[in-house]
Amino acid sequence: MTTIIALTNQKGGVGKTTTSSALAAGLSSFYNKKVLAIDFDPQGSLGFSLGLDIENSSTIYDVLKGNVPIQDAIQTTDYCDIITSNILLSGAELEFTSADRELCLKKALAPVIDHYDFIIIDTPPALNILTVNAYVAADHLIIPMAPEILSLLGLTQLKETIDSVREKLNPSLNVLGLILTKYNRRTLLAKEVKEMAENIAGQIGSCVFHTQIRASVSVAEAPAHGLSVYDHAPRSNPSLDYKEFVKEVMDKITTVSMETK
Ligand SMILES: Nc1ncnc2c1ncn2[C@@H]1O[C@H](COP(=O)(O)OP(=O)(O)O)[C@@H](O)[C@H]1O
Numbered sequence: 436m437t438t439i440i441a442l443t444n445q446k447g448g449v450g451k452t453t454t455s456s457a458l459a460a461g462l463s464s465f466y467n468k469k470v471l472a473i474d475f476d477p478q479g480s481l482g483f484s485l486g487l488d489i490e491n492s493s494t495i496y497d498v499l500k501g502n503v504p505i506q507d508a509i510q511t512t513d514y515c516d517i518i519t520s521n522i523l524l525s526g527a528e529l530e531f532t533s534a535d536r537e538l539c540l541k542k543a544l545a546p547v548i549d550h551y552d553f554i555i556i557d558t559p560p561a562l563n564i565l566t567v568n569a570y571v572a573a574d575h576l577i578i579p580m581a582p583e584i585l586s587l588l589g590l591t592q593l594k595e596t597i598d599s600v601r602e603k604l605n606p607s608l609n610v611l612g613l614i615l616t617k618y619n620r621r622t623l624l625a626k627e628v629k630e631m632a633e634n635i636a637g638q639i640g641s642c643v644f645h646t647q648i649r650a651s652v653s654v655a656e657a658p659a660h661g662l663s664v665y666d667h668a669p670r671s672n673p674s675l676d677y678k679e680f681v682k683e684v685m686d687k688i689t690t691v692s693m694e695t696k
């Protein structure tokens with residue numbers, strides 16, 4: 436059984452890419468899982484942060500356009516397999532016009548899905564056709580949130596998008612949880628945001644991960660070295676926190692799959 440997880444929040448800078456990369460690397464390094472990471476953001480940061488060339492290689496855009504078989508777009512890194520993205524993907528809104536335009540990613544993944552234990556999809560800071568494609572392909576969503584009041588705005592639209600995908604295209608889409616990133620336990624705001632996050636999570640039938648990812652510059656430095664946070668700064672707070680988070684993800688998925696059996 437392959438588990439497909441999309442990281443989403445239409446706000447930028449909340450830790451989607453960082454969490455995608457830490458989750459993909461963590462599942463493979465700590466649990467020996469076979470992982471495919473898909474960069475579904477035209478900004479291409481996930482591929483870049485794993486040290487890949489995103490300008491001269493086949494991308495997820497080429498796959499969706501039918502120009503390249505998906506197998507040929509998969510690149511290997513020390514942590515996981517990855518399909519990169521680049522700015523051309525931003526044309527999707529205008530270019531994908533077929534009646535089943537929301538199903539493009541799901542269909543594209545079909546030939547390789549059985550090769551992996553996990554597929555992790557990083558999404559753009561938007562609620563658009565790319566986001567919807569990711570929601571349709573996914574079993575679970577994880578919503579990273581930074582402890583800023585502004586990062587709570589717009590979660591109503593996020594909920595509406597999830598509801599509409601559940602209604603029409605993917606009834607079993609589950610929100611695995613909200614993960615607080617860039618967290619500083621000492622600030623009052625952080626506590627308030629945590630309570631608000633719990634409230635929002637409740638409204639979408641989900642919860643907040645127990646683990647919060649503490650803020651540290653080590654996270655920002657790791658991509659420049661093409662290393663995961665665990666290898667770049669093993670004893671840093673985010674490295675320890677992300678390890679806990681990956682454990683929580685594993686536990687939750689086991690629980691959910693037992694419940695649905
Ligand atoms: N725990 C953290 N501590 C400090 N900086 C972080 C942390 N998580 C992410 N960042 C930084 O915040 C910025 C935005 O993170 P990113 O993962 O790219 O967000 P998104 O993909 O949601 O736009 C990046 O520069 C990243 O290095």
Ligand SMILES: [Mg+2]
Nearest residue numbers: 451452476480
């Ligand atoms: Mg990103």
